[in-house]
Amino acid sequence: RVQIVRAEGEGVINKSIKKEEAKVVDFLKAPEIDGKAVMCRCWKSGTFPYCDGKHVEHNKETGDNVGPLIVSKE
Numbered sequence: 252r253v254q255i256v257r258a259e260g261e262g263v264i265n266k267s268i269k270k271e272e273a274k275v276v277d278f279l280k281a282p283e284i285d286g287k288a289v290m291c292r293c294w295k296s297g298t299f300p301y302c303d304g305k306h307v308e309h310n311k312e313t314g315d316n317v318g319p320l321i322v323s324k325e
């Protein structure tokens with residue numbers, strides 16, 4: 252079994268925003284779009300620029316707390 256050991260902070264995308272929160276998810280209202288779009292901010296999504304949930308694995312591996320930006324009409 253291979254264990255990946257990272258230096259503290261290695262691979263972390265979010266270095267300073269809301270670090271006290273387990274996961275940072277932000278919301279943006281954009282009246283001109285239909286429905287909603289969930290945008291990736293961890294850069295690991297297989298459907299980039301859209302979030303596919305890979306931030307969960309990224310956060311677990313790196314200790315990060317990044318989450319998506321959710322853009323919706325209302």
Ligand code: FES
Nearest residue numbers: 291292293302305
């Ligand atoms: Fe990147 Fe969700 S997959 S924020």
